[in-house]
Each structure stands twice: as C-alpha cells, then as structure tokens.
Amino acid sequence: MFEHSNNTAASMMEPECDAFPSYLRVLPDLRVVLCTTHGCCYTRQWLSRHLLEQHRLKGRRRQRIESSSRLNDIATSNTDVVQPQDGTNEIRGLPTVLGFLCHLPDCDFRSTSSDRIRMHYNKVHQWKVLHQGAMPWNEAYVQTLFQQTQSQHYFAVVLADQAHPSATPQYIYPRANAPNNAAPASTRNDVQSSPPTVTDNELDQMMREYHADLQQEQDCVETARDVSEHTPWMKRTGIYAHLLGLERDELGPSCYLPGVQEEPSLFLICESIGRVLEKAMNALTHNRNKIAQTLRRHEARLLNTFTRREISPLDYITQLQNPKSLQTYIETWQRLICYWHRVVEQSHLRDTLFQPSDRQLEAWCKATDAASELASPTDPDRDEAFRDRLDRAVLEFSLAIIQHSVPRRKFDSVLVSYAAVRFWSHKQGSWMPVRNYTSILSQLIYDCQMVVLAQVLAMAGDNDNADIGAMIVDIRDQWLLNDTDGPVVELLENWVLSFRIGQTEVQPPQIHWRADGETLVWSDVILHLSDLHRIIFEGVADARRIFDEELCLSSRSSPACDIPGLDLRLLVDNWGDRKHGQSFLTDSRNAAYVDPLNDWVYSRVEKSQALYDTFWLETDANTCVVRADAVQQYEDAVQRFLRALMVPFFLGSGQQGRQTDFIGLKWRNTDYVPRNLFLLGGQMLFTLSNRMDQARERVFFISFLVSSLV
Numbered sequence: 001m002f003e004h005s006n007n008t009a010a011s012m013m014e015p016e017c018d019a020f021p022s023y024l025r026v027l028p029d030l031r032v033v034l035c036t037t038h039g040c041c042y043t044r045q046w047l048s049r050h051l052l053e054q055h056r057l058k059g060r061r062r063q064r065i066e067s068s069s070r071l072n073d074i075a076t077s078n079t080d081v082v083q084p085q086d087g088t089n090e091i092r093g094l095p096t097v098l099g100f101l102c103h104l105p106d107c108d109f110r111s112t113s114s115d116r117i118r119m120h121y122n123k124v125h126q127w128k129v130l131h132q133g134a135m136p137w138n139e140a141y142v143q144t145l146f147q148q149t150q151s152q153h154y155f156a157v158v159l160a161d162q163a164h165p166s167a168t169p170q171y172i173y174p175r176a177n178a179p180n181n182a183a184p185a186s187t188r189n190d191v192q193s194s195p196p197t198v199t200d201n202e203l204d205q206m207m208r209e210y211h212a213d214l215q216q217e218q219d220c221v222e223t224a225r226d227v228s229e230h231t232p233w234m235k236r237t238g239i240y241a242h243l244l245g246l247e248r249d250e251l252g253p254s255c256y257l258p259g260v261q262e263e264p265s266l267f268l269i270c271e272s273i274g275r276v277l278e279k280a281m282n283a284l285t286h287n288r289n290k291i292a293q294t295l296r297r298h299e300a301r302l303l304n305t306f307t308r309r310e311i312s313p314l315d316y317i318t319q320l321q322n323p324k325s326l327q328t329y330i331e332t333w334q335r336l337i338c339y340w341h342r343v344v345e346q347s348h349l350r351d352t353l354f355q356p357s358d359r360q361l362e363a364w365c366k367a368t369d370a371a372s373e374l375a376s377p378t379d380p381d382r383d384e385a386f387r388d389r390l391d392r393a394v395l396e397f398s399l400a401i402i403q404h405s406v407p408r409r410k411f412d413s414v415l416v417s418y419a420a421v422r423f424w425s426h427k428q429g430s431w432m433p434v435r436n437y438t439s440i441l442s443q444l445i446y447d448c449q450m451v452v453l454a455q456v457l458a459m460a461g462d463n464d465n466a467d468i469g470a471m472i473v474d475i476r477d478q479w480l481l482n483d484t485d486g487p488v489v490e491l492l493e494n495w496v497l498s499f500r501i502g503q504t505e506v507q508p509p510q511i512h513w514r515a516d517g518e519t520l521v522w523s524d525v526i527l528h529l530s531d532l533h534r535i536i537f538e539g540v541a542d543a544r545r546i547f548d549e550e551l552c553l554s555s556r557s558s559p560a561c562d563i564p565g566l567d568l569r570l571l572v573d574n575w576g577d578r579k580h581g582q583s584f585l586t587d588s589r590n591a592a593y594v595d596p597l598n599d600w601v602y603s604r605v606e607k608s609q610a611l612y613d614t615f616w617l618e619t620d621a622n623t624c625v626v627r628a629d630a631v632q633q634y635e636d637a638v639q640r641f642l643r644a645l646m647v648p649f650f651l652g653s654g655q656q657g658r659q660t661d662f663i664g665l666k667w668r669n670t671d672y673v674p675r676n677l678f679l680l681g682g683q684m685l686f687t688l689s690n691r692m693d694q695a696r697e698r699v700f701f702i703s704f705l706v707s708s709l710v
Contacts, residue, residue, distance in 0.1 A: 020068050021055075025093055030082045031075040032145055036093035041145040043075045056245045058350060078151055084143075086156040087171055091143055099142030099154050101172065110142065110154045140172045233434055233501060237494055239420040242411050246349055252426025254348045255335040255418065265371040266341055270334040272371075272387070272394040277330050277447065280454040284319040295453070299469045303449055306482050306492055317449060332443040333398070333451075339418045340364070340401075354417040357404050363397035395458065398451045403478075405485045413487035419444055419494070435502030441495040448488050452480065532651060539648040540705050543641055547709055550637035553604055553611055564597055568707065569682035583668035584679045645709060652703035653686070667710075677710070684710060 025034040032041035035050065042050050048066060051057045057065070065071075075081045090096055100117035102109040102125075109120050121127035121135045129135065140156035158171045234240050243251070258266040283295045295303070300316035320326055342348040344356060344364075356364075370390040374383065406412045411420070422440045425432050432440075452475050460466035479486040482493070511522045518529045548560040570593055573584040585594055605611040616624045642663075665686055666675045676687045678699075684707035685699045702710065 020065060020070060024065070026070050026074070027091070028073055030084060030145065031073060032081055033071065033074055034091070034093050038147075039093060039095045040147045041081075041094075043077055043081065044071065045077050047071075047074075052245065056247075058245070058247070060347070078146065081145065083145070083153055084155045084157075086140075088155060088157050090141070090157045090160045092160065094143045094145070096141050096143055096157065096159070099140055099156070101138040101140055101142075101156065103136050103138050103174070112142065112154070136174065138172050138174055233497065236497055237420075238411070239423050242353070242417065242420050243424070248424060248429075249426075250349055251421050251424045254342050254421060255339040257331065257334060257338060264375045265368055266338065268371040268374050268390065269337060269367055269394060272367075272390045273334050273337060273398070274330045275387075276391055276395050276398070276454050277333060277450050278326065280450040280457065281319060281326060281329075283453060283457060284317065295468070299472060302469050302472045302476065303453060305476065306480060308477070308481050308483060317446075329443050329446055329450075332440070333447040335422075336401070336415065336418045336444075336447075337394075337397075339421065340414050343414075353411070354414045355412040356414065357400065360397065360400045360404065360414075363393065363400045367393040367397050369393075392458075395451070395454055399455050402448050402451060402480075402486060402488060403475075404487055406487055407485040410487060410490040413490070415444065415448075415487040416490045419491060434498045438495060438498045438502060441491050441498065445488065445491050445495065448480065448491075452476065536648045536651050536703075537705075539644055539646075540709070543644040543648070543709055546637060546641040546644060551634075551641060552601065553608075555608075558604055558608055558611075564600060565708070566593060566597070567682075568679060568684065571679055573679035575678055578669055578674050580671055581668055583675055583677070586668070645706065648706050649702065649710075652706050653700040683707065 023035060023037045025036055027034055027041070030041070032043060033047055034041050035054075038050075038054060040050075044066070048062055051062045051065065084091075097112050099110055099112050100114060102117070102120060104125070107124070109117075109124070111117050111120070117137050118135060121137070127135055141159055142154040143157050144152045144154050146152060156172055257270060260267045284300065285294070297316050300318070304315055304317035320329065340356075340360075343351065343353055367390065370386065370393045374386040374390055401413070401415050404413050404415070406416070410416045419441065423432055423437055424430075452472065455475065456468055456471040459471055460468060478484060480488050482489055511520060513520060520527045520529070520532070548554045548563065552560065552563045554560040554563065571584055571590045572587060574582075574587055577587075584590060605615050615626055615630045617627045618624055665677060666673065667677045669675050678685050678687075680699075683704075684702045686702065687699055
C-alpha cells in the first residue's frame with residue numbers, strides 16, 4: 001500500500017512538473033525564481049509580467065505556472081527576499097562578472113565599474129592618490145539576483161570550479177597594485193586570468209537555450225525591435241499591437257472551417273450562413289425569368305455608398321464577376337463565425353481580443369439552440385422549419401456583429417479583431433503583403449453589405465410595395481457610412497490605406513537573370529534555359545501524343561502520318577469581323593483549304609470497324625447514334641490535351657498567364673466577346689482577355705510547334 005500511494009502521488013505531480021518550464025529554477029533558500037534564459041531572479045510580484053512580456057506566454061499557461069506548488073515559499077516582493085552572503089557558491093544561471101569592493105570593514109559599497117569605485121573613494125572616503133597612494137579596493141567575482149538598477153545587490157561568489165575556502169576568504173582578492181596590499185602571485189594570476197572555460201556540455205546548453213529563445217520569438221507575435229519597424233501601416237491599423245503575444249501557429253486554426261463530425265452544430269451554422277448570403281447575392285443577379293426579388297440599380301447604389309450625401313450615379317454594387325468567388329466570399333464570413341466560436345466558447349488565443357455585446361451573446365445562444373435542434377434526429381418534414389429558424393437566428397447574429405457600437409476601441413468588435421487575425425497567412429507562414437490584404441477587407445465589406453441586404457429583404461418579405469431603398473438607407477446611415485461608430489468604418493479606412501500602399505509600393509522583381517545570362521530565378525525556383533527548353537518540348541510531345549492517338553484516333557491500321565495538316569501561310573484572317581461564330585476557319589477565303597477537312601475524323605471512324613463500334617450505337621429503329629460514354633472519353637482527352645499544351649503555350653509565347661486566362665481564350669466570336677486567337681502572315685497569335693484593344697504591341701505570338709497543334 002505504501003508503494004501504491006507513492007506511485008499515486010508521483011502520478012499526480014507529473015502534470016505539474018510538465019507545466020513548469022525548464023528555464024525556471026526555484027531557489028527556495030533565497031525565496032526567488034531564477035529565469036536561466038534571461039539571467040535574472042523574480043518574485044511573485046514580477047514573475048507574471050516577465051512571463052508575458054519576455055516569454056509571450058498566454059494567460060492560461062501563466063496561471064498554471066503561478067499556481068504551481070513550487071512557488072509556495074517564493075517572496076511576494078523584493079523586501080522579503082533573502083540576499084546571499086559573500087562567499088556563496090556561484091549560482092548557475094546568473095551572470096558572473098568581476099566586481100570591485102571597498103576594503104574598509106564598515107563600508108559595504110561594491111560595483112562592477114572601476115570608475116564608480118574610484119568615485120566612491122574620492123567622494124565618500126576623500127581618498128587622495130597623491131598623498132595616500134593607489135586606492136586599495138578589493139576585487140571579486142560577483143553576482144546579483146536582480147538586474148534592475150534599483151534592486152541590484154552584488155555579493156561575492158566562489159566560482160563553481162574552485163573549492164570553497166576553509167579559513168581565509170580567498171574569493172576576495174586585494175587590488176594588486178595597491179601599496180602594501182598586494183595579493184600573492186597565485187592570487188593575482190587568478191584575478192588577471194579569464195573566467196573559467198565553458199565546457200562543451202555548458203556550451204551545448206547555452207546553444208539550446210539560444211535556439212529555444214529564438215524559436216519562441218519566431219512562434220509569437222513580438223514587439224518591434226527598432227523604430228524603423230514601425231511602418232505607417234503598423235501605426236495606423238494597430239494590428240501588431242492587437243495580436244502581440246499570440247502564437248502564430250494558433251492564428252490560422254482559430255478561424256478554420258468546422259468538420260461535420262467534429263463540430264456538427266458549428267457546421268450547420270456555417271451552412272446557414274451560406275444560404276443567407278447566397279440568397280442576398282442572388283438579388284443582385286439580373287434575370288427576367290427570375291421569381292425572387294431583384295435589387296434595382298438605384299437601391300444598389302444606395303447600398304454601395306459609404307460617404308454621407310455623396311451617391312455616385314454609376315457606382316452601384318453588382319454580382320461577383322467570377323462565380324467561383326461566391327464561395328470564397330461566403331467562406332470569409334463563415335470563418336468569422338468560427339473565430340467567434342473558438343475565442344468565446346473554446347477560449348482560443350486570448351479572451352480579451354474582443355468584447356462581445358449582450359445582443360451578440362443572446363443571438364448566438366439562439367443560433368446554437370436552433371443548430372442543436374436541427375442536428376438532433378427529428379421528423380424530416382420539420383427540417384425545413386428548423387432551417388428557416390436557424391437562418392433567421394444566424395442573420396440576427398450577423399447583423400449584431402455589424403451593429404456593434406465601438407466608438408473608442410475598434411478591436412472590441414469581433415469583426416475588426418478577425419480582420420486583424422486574417423492578416424497572418426497561415427499557409428505562407430508570414431504576414432500578408434499589404435497589397436494582398438485588400439482582398440480580405442473587400443470580402444468582409446461586401447459580406448457586410450450582403451448581411452444588410454438580407455435583413456432588408458427579410459423585412460420586406462412578400463410586400464412588393466416595400467420601400468427597399470428607404471430600408472437600406474435606414475441601416476446604412478447608422479452602421480455603414482464612414483462617419484459612424486460601427487466596425488465597418490475601421491474596415492473601410494484600412495482598405496483605403498492598404499489600397500494606396502499597394503499602388504505606391506515598389507515590389508521586388510519576381511524574376512531575374514544570373515550573371516551567366518542563361519539561368520532564370522523566380523522566387524525559390526531556379527531554371528536554366530535548358531530546363532525551359534526541356535519543359536516546353538516535353539509538353540509539346542505529350543500534347544502531340546494525345547492529339548495523334550486520342551483526338552485523331554491513330555493506330556497501327558490508321559497511322560499518324562495520315563493526319564492532314566494546314567499550312568498557316570496559306571490562310572488569311574479578317575480581324576475586324578465581329579459576327580457571332582466567325583473565325584479564320586469560317587472565312588470564305590479559306591474554304592478551299594478547310595472544308596475538305598471538316599469531316600475527316602468521322603471518315604476515319606467509318607473506315608475502322610473497331611472505331612465504328614466504339615463511337616456508334618445502333619438503335620432498335622435501325623438508326624445510329626453516338627455513344628455517350630465515347631463522347632465523354634473524347635472530351636476528357638480534349639481537356640488533357642489542353643492541360644498538356646498550357647505550359648508550352650505561354651512559355652513559348654513569352655507571356656505568363658493564369659489557367660483561367662488560357663481557358664478563356666476563344667478561337668471564334670461569341671455573343672458577348674470577340675475571339676482572341678488570330679492569324680497573321682503564317683503565324684498564330686493571341687491577346688489576353690484584359691488586353692482586347694488588339695494593338696500590335698499587345699499581341700503575343702505563339703511558337704510554331706504549338707500553333708500547329710492549336
């Protein structure tokens with residue numbers, strides 16, 4: 001039983017031992033805690049501040065350390081500390097320096113500065129070197145528990161590698177050049193010699209502590225080390241000051257989207273946010289066949305106005321240009337809700353980051369209750385009613401976030417605090433470039449407008465005569481304009497500032513050449529011209545293989561050499577023809593070369609029984625139709641062909657481009673935009689979608705190998 005109780009006690013002590021950091025060393029005889037990282041002792045009064053400012057520890061971890069039983073006997077203030085006596089063994093972790101002690105028995109003055117000891121002899125003891133000779137102070141290695149000037153009290157120590165004297169205090173040496181007060185030769189040598197050599201183990205320990213301290217600085221948001229680091233962006237936004245002391249690795253996870261299994265209620269709330277915002281965004285879509293309510297242009301201008309008494313006749317809010325951006329904008333607001341949940345409900349980061357309002361807390365309770373009811377197994381027929389209830393609660397909570405009066409400290413708003421957290425790019429492991437941060441602010445401002453629009457549409461309901469514009473103005477004038485007390489004002493100001501910085505900021509060159517003139521460096525990618533040559537030709541070869549074997553259906557019986565080709569030098573192109581469907585392939589002047597090839601693939605299929613059975617299907621009515629699965633396989637081959645051709649297409653033309661730019665290239669005119677693939681003198685060229693003026697200097701030529709495949 002005795003052994004069992006000991007094991008139990010040991011197991012109970014393990015969590016406490018793990019919570020107590022290794023760089024803190026308790027000195028019970030002196031009633032202080034020694035920080036070996038910073039070489040200083042602390043009382044209870046100053047330990048918490050030291051852990052916060054120097055070690056960047058969060059409140060919970062500091063509380064665990066301060067509540068440790070190891071600190072029960074630690075002094076509360078400096079007056080309760082037991083100061084070591086002269087002759088104390090050297091305390092590992094405290095700096096050891098050479099000190100100067102007054103030799104008079106009734107004087108306790110000591111210092112680490114030879115100038116100050118001389119000043120002491122001159123002023124206190126009126127020592128005159130001309131009449132009394134050299135000042136006979138004593139020398140010793142000294143330490144002090146506290147580094148603050150007002151708390152320093154030096155005491156002489158015996159170095160750790162020396163034996164403690166048994167009789168005379170040999171750890172204190174008389175000054176060697178004092179008359180009639182010279183120390184023995186051996187003692188003088190000890191004084192003149194350097195401090196003891198640091199052993200390999202001690203050096204390893206010092207390096208480990210240095211790297212640990214360096215890593216800790218990298219892990220936490222720290223203060224600026226120099227005045228030059230205080231950029232205008234830092235001063236104006238206050239983002240760094242707001243996030244000071246937080247661990248960078250925890251910033252990203254604080255606003256991660258939830259999993260359906262891990263956080264089911266939060267997952268349902270995020271789904272509800274998607275429904276609410278998407279419904280509001282659909283009101284911006286102009287569709288004459290649409291049954292749902294559509295926002296008029298005048299109302300859209302009112303919603304997109306942020307300055308009092310200034311309404312632009314053209315600047316009205318519109319639907320997102322890229323449909324894929326809709327999900328990105330919705331996720332931005334969903335992450336805001338997740339950030340609220342993890343800070344308020346799960347105590348992530350720091351509980352003082354923002355101050356929830358009573359309205360927000362009440363609305364959040366309603367939203368979580370509705371989500372819990374929807375998550376629990378119920379009658380499927382009632383799910384729609386539960387979803388409507390959840391959507392109303394989520395809309396009310398989102399509106400409470402926007403309608404939060406923060407006239408003094410803007411970071412009291414969860415919206416502003418969340419925007420600050422998003423300035424840290426968890427994926428890149430660094431702060432965003434200011435010019436890139438504008439997109440986050442734009443998304444948040446747009447989402448705020450959609451929340452207001454959703455509230456207005458909910459208030460209007462089925463009333464076709466409701467004054468939507470007046471409802472928008474009523475909310476806008478109180479919470480969205482740039483002279484109100486809401487959190488949106490801070491987002492607007494930061495957006496304007498970041499936008500101006502992005503316009504005036506000189507970006508470092510993304511690409512540069514090395515001195516050999518043949519090596520290209522982009523970011524952390526190094527490419528030699530031979531590498532570019534290989535990439536282009538490998539892409540062309542891959543595209544050629546797909547073109548011959550899968551698009552032109554070549555085989556042993558139908559070799560690739562039978563594939564016809566077009567001599568681009570014989571073709572002409574009318575760039576000014578803007579009719580729908582027109583291109584160089586439909587130009588009547590090229591009919592003699594193009595028309596014989598229009599049905600070439602069909603004729604190849606008909607000549608091969610295997611290909612015929614692959615593509616054609618005979619029906620019961622003795623008719624033939626194309627197999628759907630064969631068409632899908634052919635379309636898949638087309639997409640793989642385009643992907644293989646994408647890199648050679650742009651590298652060969654010397655023009656970088658996104659995947660969307662390549663996919664957006666059109667070889668014939670559409671109802672909305674003209675084509676951007678052209679022929680000129682036997683060469684193929686293109687213009688990007690944002691360069692449609694068709695000026696010669698805006699045109700990019702395609703390499704011959706690629707243009708023949710195109």
